Amino acid sequence: MNSKVKVKEKFQISTIFYLAIVLFVSYFTYFRGYEYPNKLFWDENYHIASAYKYLDNTFFMEMHPPLGKLFIALGEKIYHPNDNLDLSSVKYKSKIKIIPKKFSFKGLRFFPALFAFLSAGLFFILTYLLIGNAHLSFLFSFFYLLDNALIVHSRGAMLDGMQIFFILLSLVYFTYLFSLKKQKSVTQYFLIGFLISIAASIKATSLILLICPFFMFCSDFTNFKENHGFISRSFYTELSLKILTFFSGFLLIILFSYFIHYSVASEVRDGKTYKVSKKFLELVETKQVAKILNLPITIKESVKYFLNYQKGVPTLKPGSEFENGSHPIFWPFGKKAINYRWEKVSQQKIKYLMLQINPIVWSCGFIGLLLSFVIFIGHFVFNIHWECRKTFSFISYFFISYVCYMVVMLRIDRVMYLYHYFIPLLFSLFLFFLSLKMLFLNSWKRYDRVLYFSITTLLISTLICYWYFSPMTYYKPINIAEFMSRNWFDIWQYRIIYY
Amino acid sequence: MRGQKIFLAFSCLTLFFTILNVIKLPEKNIIDAKFFKYSKLPLLTNKNKNSKKTLDYSYPNINFPLAQLLQHQNLKIVPIKENFRAEFTGDVRVLKDTEIEIIVKSDDGFRFIIDKKVIIQDPNLRKFIEVEKKFKLTEGSHKYMIDYFQAKGDAGLIIRYKAKNQKKYSYWGDSSGYLLFNNGK
Numbered sequence: 141m142n143s144k145v146k147v148k149e150k151f152q153i154s155t156i157f158y159l160a161i162v163l164f165v166s167y168f169t170y171f172r173g174y175e176y177p178n179k180l181f182w183d184e185n186y187h188i189a190s191a192y193k194y195l196d197n198t199f200f201m202e203m204h205p206p207l208g209k210l211f212i213a214l215g216e217k218i219y220h221p222n223d224n225l226d227l228s229s230v231k232y233k234s235k236i237k238i239i240p241k242k243f244s245f246k247g248l249r250f251f252p253a254l255f256a257f258l259s260a261g262l263f264f265i266l267t268y269l270l271i272g273n274a275h276l277s278f279l280f281s282f283f284y285l286l287d288n289a290l291i292v293h294s295r296g297a298m299l300d301g302m303q304i305f306f307i308l309l310s311l312v313y314f315t316y317l318f319s320l321k322k323q324k325s326v327t328q329y330f331l332i333g334f335l336i337s338i339a340a341s342i343k344a345t346s347l348i349l350l351i352c353p354f355f356m357f358c359s360d361f362t363n364f365k366e367n368h369g370f371i372s373r374s375f376y377t378e379l380s381l382k383i384l385t386f387f388s389g390f391l392l393i394i395l396f397s398y399f400i401h402y403s404v405a406s407e408v409r410d411g412k413t414y415k416v417s418k419k420f421l422e423l424v425e426t427k428q429v430a431k432i433l434n435l436p437i438t439i440k441e442s443v444k445y446f447l448n449y450q451k452g453v454p455t456l457k458p459g460s461e462f463e464n465g466s467h468p469i470f471w472p473f474g475k476k477a478i479n480y481r482w483e484k485v486s487q488q489k490i491k492y493l494m495l496q497i498n499p500i501v502w503s504c505g506f507i508g509l510l511l512s513f514v515i516f517i518g519h520f521v522f523n524i525h526w527e528c529r530k531t532f533s534f535i536s537y538f539f540i541s542y543v544c545y546m547v548v549m550l551r552i553d554r555v556m557y558l559y560h561y562f563i564p565l566l567f568s569l570f571l572f573f574l575s576l577k578m579l580f581l582n583s584w585k586r587y588d589r590v591l592y593f594s595i596t597t598l599l600i601s602t603l604i605c606y607w608y609f610s611p612m613t614y615y616k617p618i619n620i621a622e623f624m625s626r627n628w629f630d631i632w633q634y635r636i637i638y639y
Numbered sequence: 640m641r642g643q644k645i646f647l648a649f650s651c652l653t654l655f656f657t658i659l660n661v662i663k664l665p666e667k668n669i670i671d672a673k674f675f676k677y678s679k680l681p682l683l684t685n686k687n688k689n690s691k692k693t694l695d696y697s698y699p700n701i702n703f704p705l706a707q708l709l710q711h712q713n714l715k716i717v718p719i720k721e722n723f724r725a726e727f728t729g730d731v732r733v734l735k736d737t738e739i740e741i742i743v744k745s746d747d748g749f750r751f752i753i754d755k756k757v758i759i760q761d762p763n764l765r766k767f768i769e770v771e772k773k774f775k776l777t778e779g780s781h782k783y784m785i786d787y788f789q790a791k792g793d794a795g796l797i798i799r800y801k802a803k804n805q806k807k808y809s810y811w812g813d814s815s816g817y818l819l820f821n822n823g824k
Contacts, residue, residue: 484694500653579642590643597650601657608661620696624714628660 158278159264165285166260169606174253174295175246177615181480181493184297185236187212188248191297192231197407199424200234201414201442203449205394206401207341208299211251219247232409248297256294256301260285262308263566269315270534270570271577273584275592280573282599283504284566286606288613289497292480293559299343300562306339307346307563314352318537319530323360329353329382333389340390341397345563348545353386355537398438402429415448416441453554465555468546470631472506472568474499476558477632485617492623494612495558499628500602505565508572512539515578527581535574542567669820670698670812675724680790694719700812701727701785705746705767705795727785729812732819733776738803739818741811742771746795750786762788767795776818785811 180188186202191213193200202209216222221244229238263284268277284290294301313335317324332352339346357379364375406427413421420441423429429438456465466476474497483491512535518524519532526532542564549556576591577584583591609626611618627634674694702712708720731753743749743759746767750760759772787796798811800818809815 500657503653576646580646583643588643590647594643594647594650597647597654601650601654604654604657604661620694625663 155268155274158274158281159261162264162278162281162285163257163261165282166257169285169291170260170294171253171257173614174249175244177481177483177491177493178243178245179481179483180236180239181296182293182298182478182495184248186234187297187299188230189233189236191216191248192227192233194404196231196409197404198232199405199408199414200412201416201445203446204299204343205341205397207338207393207397208302208343210397210400210404211255211302211342212248212297215250216247219244219250221246234412245297249295252297252299252301253295255305256290259294259301259305259308262305262312266308266312266315267570267573269312269319271531271573271584273577275587276573276584276595279592279595279599280569282602283501283569286602287498287501287565288606288609289474289495289502289558290562290565292493292495292613293562296480300559303339303343303346304562304566306335306342307349307566310335310339310349310352314349314356315534317356318359318533321363323363323378324356324382326378326382326385329356329386330389332356333386334393337390337393341394345545345560348541348548348563351537351541351544353383355533357382359533395435398442399430402438406430414445416445450554455553456555463555465557468549468556468561471558471561471564472502472509473629473631474502474558475631475633477634478558479634481615483615489617489619490623491615491617492612493615496609496612496626496632497558498602498605498609500598500605501569502565504572504598505568508570508575509539509542509568511575511579512571515575526578528578531574531578535571535578538567538571538574542571670700670727670729672696672698673726673728674719675726676719677722677724679722698727698812700810701796701798702810702812703794703796705744705793707793709789709794709796721789721791724786724788727787729783729820730780731783732780733778734817734819736775736778737817738773738775739800740771740773740803741798741800742769742808744769744795744797745787746793747790748788749796751798752784752786754781754783762786764790767793 187209190200190202190209192198194210194213195216222240225240225243227240229240230236230243260281264277264281267280268274271277271280290304294304310332313332317328317332336346336349336352339349360379360382361371361375365371402424406424406429408421408424416424417437420429420437423434423437428434456467457463458467464476464478470476477497478495480493480495482493485491515526515532515535516539519526545564545567549560576595580588580591582588610616612623612626624634672695674696698711698714703709704712709725741751741759743751744767745761745765747764748760748762750762751758751772753774753776758774759770761770785796785798799808800811800815801808802815802817805815805817809818812820814820
């Protein structure tokens with residue numbers, strides 16, 4: 141065995157070892173005890189109601205695509221811990237108000253928590269593919285592992301934990317493909333479309349990933365030109381085919397998830413028809429919806445419902461004390477911390493479950509955004525040629541994706557919440573890692589102690605903040621003074637409690 | 640190399656800021672507060688009838704500016720929204736016999752008691768306007784109680800004081816040259 145192979149093997153072993161540690165820590169921060177609190181919080185009352193409709197084959201229409209809720213229902217189907225309970229307050233409801241005593245969330249929260257737990261591994265792999273340093277990737281993974289806001293939201297029976305998993309999976313595959321210095325095959329385009337569509341079938345905000353294929357086309361264009369010196373007609377023919385296969389892969393899962401939705405949720409109950417057209421209702425009642433021939437009307441009705449639903453969502457009321465939403469411009473700073481639920485345990489102690497950010501993680505994301513902006517502007521305005529072209533391409537990808545996502549959010553009229561920033565937060569964290577690599581390229585290569593010491597110091601701060609805010613992440617009792625002392629910045633707007 | 644040093648300085652400052660905020664002790668509050676929730680108008684005359692004690696808390700001083708809710712200037716905590724009564728109690732040590740001038744602004748009613756003697760009161764629905772009173776305090780320790788109620792609408796309670804020879808008013812709860820709160824501890 142020559143020395144090169146030995147180094148490679150050792151390197152792979154260390155990478156797998158790091159991956160194992162990341163998953164081990166993730167189990168404790170994301171997965172362990174996910175069924176607690178055994179009370180509803182935030183949007184669980186909608187998603188669990190939807191999951192039970194799947195289990196009871198009740199027809200319903202909902203704003204979000206069906207795949208995420210199908211996973212929630214699948215978890216309940218696997219564990220079925222509530223079979224012996226009177227579920228009359230849960231079944232056939234649009235929104236659950238009361239849950240029965242001894243109701244268990246073990247099945248309903250299983251898949252969201254599982255995917256969030258596994259996302260840590262993907263975060264590590266993606267960081268490794270981006271920066272090419274296993275040790276630093278391992279250290280950077282703690283930004284995902286210890287972010288209180290991501291943890292608290294992902295452990296609920298909600299869609300975001302699952303969505304993030306498939307976004308990271310798509311990005312891992314995209315990063316791998318983008319790093320290849322050759323033309324991407326038609327199959328690879330199909331696969332990336334397939335992966336993106338899984339994320340988009342959970343939550344529509346995943347559509348931001350549609351920027352990926354555009355970058356792949358650009359990469360193919362550059363590679364082709366470098367290899368052939370010109371762009372031939374065959375390139376455009378092949379490109380058209382790739383675009384076609386990408387969208388085939390993309391539509392496949394989205395349509396398939398709606399197909400399952402209408403196959404499972406097929407019985408109209410309590411006269412709830414969700415204002416669908418007569419023709420569509422007939423198809424539902426005769427169980428003809430889930431047929432390829434009826435696809436156009438199915439899509440039309442789903443889009444119509446989505447648009448109507450959006451019209452009904454209230455707008456942001458910034459002055460209102462009870463407003464949980466916040467303007468997207470303030471999301472990078474953690475506005476607004478949402479008090480998901482609270483419970484008085486004694487005269488002095490109260491339990492809070494709160495969407496509270498880890499300020500160190502979010503600050504690093506914001507700094508990453510600023511650094512990448514400087515790098516980006518430096519290249520395009522001041523014509524600075526950065527040493528590492530591949531890293532610059534990734535910075536461009538994440539920066540453009542971040543800006544596009546936020547521009548869309550800023551144009552939405554309805555009220556939006558802090559957790560809608562999770563996707564751009566991940567982008568901004570990758571920008572932070574890539575910008576550091578770009579700025580400290582020489583230190584990066586020679587394992588400079590100062591750099592490692594600085595990153596480790598940041599991680600210690602992250603760990604302290606995680607521990608400090610964890611009572612509000614895991615619903616543990618604290619007194620009011622302790623609670624208010626955690627309101628470091630007025631912008632977080634801690635919610636006052638009333639009795 | 641300069642970039643690395645800046646990054647190192649940033650990391651160390653972040654750690655310093657984090658530790659500073661985490662170990663920060665909650666402000667020492669010396670006025671104990673007990674809140675009682677009522678189902679209807681909680682006049683000070685019908686104390687404890689149909690009331691439910693909801694929360695114990697403490698405040699550094701009596702400075703609750705007029706707002707939609709009773710909210711301390713610094714702490715921003717409102718245990719109850721409406722129809723409640725609050726008892727603020729504590730000790731004050733007078734260093735030398737003196738005459739105290741007190742100014743109370745309260746919405747709604749209040750009763751200011753020292754050593755079980757009512758000094759000034761208006762136990763009715765009222766607006767946030769000033770009332771003042773002069774009274775003598777002897778050297779030594781005294782127990783005080785501020786009884787307050789809030790029905791509906793705006794709420795606020797500000798109590799300021801000064802000794803005869805003093806020019807500036809202090810909030811009740813903030814020690815000055817003549818009065819030391821919480822026995823001056």
